[in-house]
Each structure stands twice: as C-alpha cells, then as structure tokens.
Amino acid sequence: MQQNQTNNRQPGTLAQIWQHAGALGTSGPILPDGCRDLIVAEIEGRAPLWQVTDLYDTPHQTGGAVVNRMIGFRLKPGVEVNQPDLIKALGTIGSWDETTICNILSDHTALNPRVSEALGCIAEEQLSIAASAGALGVTLKTLQRLLAQHTNRAPVYWRQLARIRKTSRHIDTAESWADFALDNGFSDQAHMTREFQRWFGVSPIQFAANPGLKQQAQSIAFA
Numbered sequence: 001m002q003q004n005q006t007n008n009r010q011p012g013t014l015a016q017i018w019q020h021a022g023a024l025g026t027s028g029p030i031l032p033d034g035c036r037d038l039i040v041a042e043i044e045g046r047a048p049l050w051q052v053t054d055l056y057d058t059p060h061q062t063g064g065a066v067v068n069r070m071i072g073f074r075l076k077p078g079v080e081v082n083q084p085d086l087i088k089a090l091g092t093i094g095s096w097d098e099t100t101i102c103n104i105l106s107d108h109t110a111l112n113p114r115v116s117e118a119l120g121c122i123a124e125e126q127l128s129i130a131a132s133a134g135a136l137g138v139t140l141k142t143l144q145r146l147l148a149q150h151t152n153r154a155p156v157y158w159r160q161l162a163r164i165r166k167t168s169r170h171i172d173t174a175e176s177w178a179d180f181a182l183d184n185g186f187s188d189q190a191h192m193t194r195e196f197q198r199w200f201g202v203s204p205i206q207f208a209a210n211p212g213l214k215q216q217a218q219s220i221a222f223a
Helices: 083-090 098-108 113-124 129-136 140-151 155-169 177-183 189-200 204-208 211-217
Strands: 003-005 014-023 037-042 049-052 066-075
Touching: 014 098, 037 098, 049 083, 066 098, 083 098, 113 129, 113 140, 113 155, 129 140, 129 155, 140 155, 155 189, 155 211, 177 189, 177 204, 189 204, 204 211
Parallel strands: none
Antiparallel strands: 003 014, 014 066, 037 049, 037 066
C-alpha cells in the first residue's frame, strides 16, 4: 500500500514522496496523471533499480513483481528532467537518504514558471484552449509552442486529461450518466464513455465500481 509523505526539504519541482512494498499492480494499471516519478525499487536478489517514468497517455500495466520496498518522488506536472545526468548522479550514492535524493533532484530537474502557470490555467478553468491562451495573455500558437517545447505534449492533451481526472473524482455523485456527462464538459454520454475508455481503459460504470482506480484518481497529480 502506498503511503504519502511530506518533506520540508523538497525541491520546488517535487510534489510528493511516496512508498510502496509488496506486489505491484494490485489496484490495476497506472492511470495517466500528468506527472513523472523518479522511482527506486528493491526486488529480492537484484540491485536497487532507479528509473524515471514516462508521461503516460494510456493506462500502464506494471506487471506482478513483488518489491521489498519502493520509494517514489513524484514530480510536478511540466517538470523537465535531465534524465541521463540524474540517473548517473543517483548511481554514486550508497543509500536511499531522501534529503540526498532531493538535493540531486533539485540539480537535475526544472520547472519553467510560464509552463506552470499555463498548466494551472488549463487545469482550473473550464475553458477552450484558445480561451486559456487569452486568459494567459498569449496567442494560441504561443501556448502550443510553449507546452510542446517543455512538456512534449499539446495543450489539448492537458485539457482533456484535466477534464477526465476531474470527472473521475466526482463519479460517485452521478445519478444520471447523461446529465453527469454534460455537467463535466462532455458533449454527451457517449463522448464521456469514449474518453474513459481512452484514458482509463474502462467505461464510467466500470470505473465507478473499481475502488483501486477511484483511489488513484484522488492522488496528487495534474488537475
């Protein structure tokens, strides 16, 4: 089971530190959440493994490996990672000391303030991409270039991800699926169902019946 932690010495690019032990994948696939994680895992008979996760566009299957312990350092949405130098630097340390790891992360990660502002606007407002660009005081093309350069994703990716994650967190309030879809910015129920299938691999009804997926939707992430 994951346990969320706080750390007063976290760098500005870090959102959360979490831990896990036991089997992976027990709550289903990892859902897209707009964040990347630096993870170190210890599996019986193997050396500790460092990795930086990708920015997922679809549900990610983790397999059934059992870990003695795992620590994850969740990066804020839009953080850029100098991955080769980060992994090289981590390979020189002999412990899992969180302060040391945070210091190394601070040296090899960055978050452009304009990117952070843009993602915040897209996440918080029920606006079109063009309207979000206007609210930020930039042109649509400028917003598109900014996010493509720094996140390798288009604004529409972040807009759609924000909508589906917000919808998933309130799914237990749905009384009429058709009304729920409209209330959450979808054109109709079929549109909402397609987006749930695309991002989460299940229908809204299946999502609502899955405690593991609903718990993931509540995690610290984008939107």
